[in-house]
Amino acid sequence: QVQLVESGGGLVQRGGSLALSCAxxxxxxxxxxxxxxRQAPGQQRELVATIRPGGSTNFADSVKGRFTISRDNPKTTxxxxxxxxxPDDTGVYYCNAESIFGIRPSxxxxxxxxxxxx
Numbered sequence: 854q855v856q857l858v859e860s861g862g863g864l865v866q867r868g869g870s871l872a873l874s875c876a877x878x879x880x881x882x883x884x885x886x887x888x889x890x891r892q893a894p895g896q897q898r899e900l901v902a903t904i905r906p907g908g909s910t911n912f913a914d915s916v917k918g919r920f921t922i923s924r925d926n927p928k929t930t931x932x933x934x935x936x937x938x939x940p941d942d943t944g945v946y947y948c949n950a951e952s953i954f955g956i957r958p959s960x961x962x963x964x965x966x967x968x969x970x971x
Contacts, residue, residue, distance in 0.1 A: 862965030875948035
């Protein structure tokens with residue numbers, strides 16, 4: 854059973870930076886594409902960024918140029934580095950693991966709160 858544990862959320866001022874970390878356990882990390890999603894109050898959960906085992910990445914248009922995503926395969930962790938944060942980045946950020954073989958379900962962490970003050 855895959856387990857995901859997020860850390861690193863908090864309160865930051867506009868223009869600041871935060872790094873979110875997700876620790877993966879319970880299966881073979883190399884078999885999973887990893888991603889970060891976020892959910893603002895009253896909004897649907899949305900994709901922020903993903904990274905495949907080989908390192909290819911994908912970002913939401915709203916975060917391109919400000920956020921980066923990386924994975925450490927030996928340590929089975931994925932990090933979302935968020936720079937130049939805006940109040941619209943506020944929300945609960947969730948780590949996701951999705952099998953590259955299309956096996957369902959995908960897995961979610963418990964979420965970590967990010968609040969950007971203006």
